[in-house]
Amino acid sequence: MSTPDPGPEPSASGDALTAAAITELVESVLAYDLPPIVVAGHPVLRRPAEEVRGRLDDELLGRLVATMRRVMHAAPGVGLAAPQIGIPLRIAVLEDRGVLDETVAAARSRTPLPFTAIIDPRYTAIGDPMDSFYEGCLSVPGYQxxxxxxxxxxxxxxxxxxxxxxxxxxxxxxxxxxxxxxxLDGRLYLDRAHLRSLSADREHARWVQPTVEEARRGLGF
Incomplete structure (x- = not known):
């Protein structure tokens, strides 16, 4: 089977795409059975995504959300943003079934998150408490x-x-x-990470604990 035309890329200048260009781009991505996940180094991951604000019709938006969910499951992951499949729109899908280990679940406050599609999201912090845990990213494979x-x-x-x-x-x-x-704001988790904690997947097994305290001692962060 021939590879679908990837369609127009977002403007290198950061200029907003027209509604027609957005539709063409989304259709080109959806031409793949499972669109590939773009990785660090692709400019779409480093520019703030554009608001949707009704710029996709209901049918196309529904197909995009369904495809993003399939890509997330296939990866597998617990979240996927539209820029990760090359679409610079403020859309993400989230879903986490949680973990079976009750100790890990309690230490990380890891409760199941039902499938949720968020469009044009914003958030504000509640209070001062902060949590530190290992994260990975489908667009930065091989590291946490x-x-x-x-x-x-x-x-x-x-x-x-x-x-x-x-x-x-x-x-x-x-x-x-x-x-x-x-x-959706053009940031990767590495921008916020304790870089001394960075671990290749083949080394990360030594730090798979309910908390990160052993990793703090071992890696000095």
């Missing part, structure tokens, strides 16, 4: 690093049906919201 994030956030976004929604997230779900919203 410790990132300090707000324990709780209040997020506001638009659902695919057009409903504007506000919800409070705590613990690991709040971490996922912050990670994916960072993608």
């Amino acid at each position: 690093a410790v990132v300090e994030r707000h324990h709780a956030v209040e997020a506001t976004w638009t659902r695919p049906d057009g409903t504007r929604t506000t919800e409070v997230f705590e613990g690991w779900p709040a971490r996922i919201v912050q990670h994916e919203t960072d993608h």
